[in-house]
Amino acid sequence: MDVLGTAVPAAIPLLAARSALRIWLRDGSRVLDYAAALFWSGVAIGLGLSEGPGWLLPAGCATAGATAAAHLLVLATAALKKPLVTVDPAEFRQRLLEACASPSGPESFLAGVGPDGTITVWGLEAAGVPRHRHRPGPGCATCYLEGIVGELADNGAETVAEYRALLRRRANQLFLLRRTTIGHRWTVRLRQVQGFKTPFEYSPCPEHRL
Structure with a gap:
């Protein structure tokens, strides 16, 4: 009975x-796993x-942490698999602004x-801006994107x-830009x-270097 009582709890973290x-x-996300x-x-x-053995707590925390780390690794790998494309800063900026200025x-x-x-854009594929990792020259990509957002959005x-302010707290964010129904x-x-x-x-600039 003691052997069974030890074996059953020990099997739980092993399964995890x-x-x-x-x-x-494995490659990719495995929902069942x-x-x-x-x-x-x-x-x-x-x-x-x-009421279980005390060692189950750190064992469970360790496997839960390993699972979370694996999930982050899968997401990061998928993001970095996008093609890396070096673009001319002026030409890429003009392409973005023209796509947003078009009535269609x-x-x-x-x-x-x-x-x-690098900069990634989602939602402008039809306008000729693919979901690549765009490197706009040797300057600061964050300053570059902030400039486009500041020029485009009211x-x-x-x-x-x-x-x-959020970047200084190491909390990366995305810019979600929307066109208004009235006045566009x-x-x-x-x-x-x-x-x-x-x-x-x-970052090559002091404002965004962490």
Whole structure:
């Protein structure tokens, strides 16, 4: 009975660790592995906090942490697999502004600076701006994007100030730009990054260097 009582609790973190390991070793997101790893980790933590062996608590926390880290790695890898394209800063800026000025242009789009210091834009594919990692020359990509947002959006200046304050707290954000129904003016607000939230740390300008 003592052997069974020891073996059953020991199997719980092993099941969680097995699922977490499958996430690390396989490509892509595995929903069943995530669910199993989090479920067994939760069981281990719950038992460790109640009547189970005390070692179940740190074991469950460790497997839950490994699962979360694997998820972040999958998201970061997927983001960095986008092609890296060096663009002429003036030409790329003009392309963005012309796409937004066109009456048949997009109603909204997202833009942000990734942890590698490149700019990605979502929602302008039809206007000829693919979801690549764009590197606009050797200057600061964050300053560059802030300048475009400030020029395009009516509330760009205050949103850029809010963006900079969050960056100083190491909370990366995306710019969500929308065209108003009346007047077709552009406004902007911030949206949280889903997944890998670390901002670019090695900006060439002192304003954005972390």
